[in-house]
Amino acid sequence: MPYKDEKLHEEKVFKDPVHRYVHVNDRVIWDLIATPEFQRLRRIKQLGTTYLTFHGAEHSRFHHSLGVYEIIRRILENFADSPRWDPGERLVSLCAALLHDLGHGPFSHSFEKVFKLDHEQFTQAIILGDTDVHHILEQVEPGFSQKVADVIDKTYEDKLVVSLISSQIDADRMDYLQRDAYFTGVSYGHFDMERILRLMRPLEDQVVIKSTGMHAVEDYIMSRYQMYWQVYFHPVTRSAEVILSKILHRAKYLYENDYTFKLKPIHFVSFFNESVGLRDYLKLDETVVMYYFQLWQEEDDPILSDLCERFVNRHLFKYIEFNPNEQMNEWNELTQLFREAGMDPDYYLEVDSSSDLPYDFYRPGEEEERLPIHLLMPDASLVELSRHSDIVEAISGKKRTDHKLYYPADLVKKLSDDHPAKRRIAELLHLKQPYKGANNHAD
Template identity: 80%
Template sequence: MAYKDEQLNEEKVFKDPVHRYVHVKDRVIWDLIATPEFQRLRRIKQLGTTNYTFHGAEHSRFNHSLGVYEIVRRIIHNFEDRPHWNEDERLLSLCAALLHDLGHGPFSHSFENVFKLDHEDFTQRIILGETKVNKVLERVSTGFAQKVADVIAKTYEDKLVVSLISSQIDADRMDYLQRDAYFTGVSYGHFDMERILRVMRPIDDQVVIKSTGMHAVEDYIMSRYQMYWQVYFHPVTRSAEVILSRILHRAKHLYEADDYIFKLEPTHFLSFFTGNVTLEEYLKLDETIVHYYFQMWQEEADGILRDLCERFMNRRLFKYIEFNPNMQMQEWKELYQLFQHAGIDPEYYLVVDSSSDLPYDFYRPGEEEERLPIHLQMPNDELKELSRNSDIVDAISGKKRTDHKLYFPKDLLDGLSDERMKRRIKEILNERGEIENDD
């Protein structure tokens, strides 16, 4: 029997808190899960610093990747014998679902932003490089690894396969909304996935929704909207991310300085600092390693690095207020100068952070492909774009929401000896809005 068709002697299952069980029967999938590159995802948290706000959010990219695989497995099962679905794409779809987040680094997006990295680029490098994952995929057939990489890159010729893990209603989103809601303990991310899976239909190059399932999709979109603003963009979580990014910036700055000697040399970060990251070095860095450095850097001679690491490790986060520097440029300039005069480096202790989200959009020429709309299949088989039939979705369609906050260390301001300077800083901050607590 060819490797691509090989089945395990007995189906394996992973007990899962969201989907109850994750079922594995294909030898290829089982072998991929066992690779070091996939096992590494156990050491990358799904939600980065969100556990500083919701203490249960300790789940990993490993959990999520298995969940996305399981949803795609169930979708494909429902697609069997339906027109427009090519059964030859089954294994490719499962592999792409399992491996779609393979390239995430520690603290994911925060880490990427500091070092100008792209996890999707590293996902493809892992799949196509000299890795155990690549060896498994190439055993399926020569060039199979490239096909998997193409699906994840959204360049694969069969757009129906791509849409299973990358569209406005895909397995990736359906898993992380439910999984993140479960582990954070919130109610926002729950929706009737069973119903959605039952009404999904493969049509040409996309998955459409049977019109009778419209209300389940409305619930899904509103769940996503609420999760972004109540969980993913929570200001306390963003405060931890701000400190994390400032630590990495400071460590890079000290490394580039000729006169600073680290007590603990940042060996695992060197290639990131120089912008020449090899795949081998990338795979060696996970969140356990980063936490080790942060723990040890609390003893560094540099006061800023030492302070920021102590704040991150012990959850002494920055306070925040609503603040848009584009609208309050004069206040921003004055605050910046006041911080400098007070001896509080504004590059590290006065940070504006912006969050934005577009919960749903219909197709607009030139926009990214994932904004292709969700279509409803009407009783006469006509396809209609979702927001044209749903007042709820129409109300938020195309409406991008952006939120700006200013983060700063209130404890350092409270400790200033110059009362006039302290008073003026607090006047500016309080003019912009009440200082928020971090709980």
Template identity: 75%
Template sequence: MAYSAEKLKEEKVFKDPVHRYIHVRDRVIWDLIGTKEFQRLRRIKQLGTTYLTFHGAEHSRLNHSLGVYEIVRRIIDDVFKGRPEWDEGERLLSLCAALLHDLGHGPFSHSFEKVFDLDHEHFTREIVVGNTEVNTVLKRVGEDFPKKVADVIAKTYQNKLVVSLISSQIDADRMDYLQRDAYFTGVSYGHFDMERILRVMRPREDQVVIKQSGMHAVEDYIMSRYQMYWQVYFHPVTRSAEVILTKILHRAKHLYETGYKFQQEPVHFYSMLTGNMSVSEYLKLDEAIMFYYFQIWEEEEDAILRDLCRRFVNRNLFKYVEFHPSNDQMNKLMELNKLFRKAAINPDYYLVVDSSSDLPYDFYRPGEEEERLPIHLLKKDGDIRELSRESEIVDAISGKRRTDHKLYFPEDLLWDDSAKKNIKKQIRRLLELE
């Protein structure tokens, strides 16, 4: 029997709080789960710094990856199977891409990537096609199979239906993380009727479509996503933690580049700091390694690095006020920068504007940045219509980007009775703290 068709003697199941059970029968999937690259995802939180806002948000990228795999397995085994539009020969490829789609995430993914100019999707593809245990497993299926998996994850695979299962405006990735993140944060916003959506999914040549009878379930899904972004993902306290984390990494990078002598040399950061990171070096990084350095740096001689690390480790976060990038507000920001420097508080690290933006749903806009394939409804007469043309609720939010700006600062440094107290009083007035 070919390795690609080999089944386990007994089905393996993972107990899961979202999907109840995750089922594995394929030998390939079981072997991939056992690789060290996949197991590393246990040490990467799904929601980065969100655990500092919602204490239950400790779940990992591995949890989520298994969930995405399970949703795709249900779609192709229970919904698509036997339908002429679905090529059963794409089944294993779809399952592998779903399982491995987040393989390249680094610790505290987005802050980490921004500071060091890294791309987790690039590393995901490199892990899949490189000298790794994952690649060894995939090559047993076929010499070109790793590249096919990488192409699906990169959204360049020729069969767009396969790509849409894990990368579209209604895909297994989003359906899992909305429910999983809602469960672990304890909020109700991310819940929607996934069972109904799965039942009304249908395969088409280029993407999954939804039977018109399922339109209201899709509306609920889109609104759930909208609420999760503004109530959880863009929570201002979580963003405060991300601001501090980002500034820690910026400070460490600045100190390294200026020849500072660390008490504990950041050997795990060297390849990042020099911009020459290999896949093997990248895979050694996880959040345990990051926390090791943050705790060591709590005793570092550099006052800024020491203070930022203590704040992050002990959750002494920055406060925030609303900020609108108008001329008046920008002038106020410039004045605050001057006053912070007079008060011997470095504004490069302690006065930060953070902006969050989301577009909950959009239809195809050729030539624009981040072109999006819309969700299509399959009508009873066989016609296909874009969702916002049929749904007044979705039409009301289509193409409408919402942006929120906050100004973050360490309020505790603005209330002492030092010689700078008059300057700090001016700062507090500008920030409307008194």
């Protein structure tokens, strides 16, 4: 029997808190799960620094990747009898679902921003490079790894396959909304996935939802909206991300200026030099990063030492509402006052902005062009979701943005009362009013 058609002697199952069970019957999928590259995902948290806000958020990219695979497996079971579905695309869909997050680095998006990396490019590099994952995929058939990489890259010729994994209603989002809600302990991310899956229909280049499932899709859209603002963009999580990025920037600065580290950053050198290769990338996970942060608390550089202590022990920055587009004068003044007070604003003052577009209609030719969700009407016509749903219409195409200014309240408080900068800093940071904290509670 060809490797691509080989089944396990008996079905393997993973017990899962979201989907109850993840079922594996294909030898290819089982072998991919066992690779070092996929097992590495156990050491990459799904939600980065969010565990410092919601203490249950310790789940990994490994969990999520299995979940996305399971959703795709179930969708394809439902498509099996449809003349619009090509069963020859089954294995490439399952493999792409399983491997779609393979290239995430430690603390994911925060890490990417600092070192100007793209996890999707590294996902494709792992799939196409000299890795166990690549060798397994090539056993399916020559060029199969390129097919899987093309699905990740959204350039695969069968757009229906791409839409299952990357669209405005895809298996990736359906898993992470429910999984992240479960592990953070919130209720926002729950929606009726069973109904959505049952009413999904394959078309030539996308999946659509029968019109009778519109309310379940509305619930999904609103769940996504709530999760982004209540969990993903939580200001305490963003405070931790700010400190994380400052640590990495400081370590890079010290390395470039020939600082003598007590613990040399050997795992970061290629990142600092912007010459990181696949081998170095795969060696770096969150256990390694946290090892450095733990020991860098003892460094002689006071900024690196302080920032690492803050991250490791959750002594986070406080925050206030602050719009840099409207408060540039205040920003410039604060920057100068922080310097006068001996607090380097490059590391102790930061404006962080978050924005989200919960649902978008079709905007051809625009950046990050998004295909809309279509409803399949009783007369077999297609209607774009926001044209049929008042709820979705109300939020379609509307980007919400939030700005916060982060600063170390403890260092401001330690300034002597007669310090010439302290009073004005306190006024600009509204410290005469009760300020919002980031140290004691999640909310």
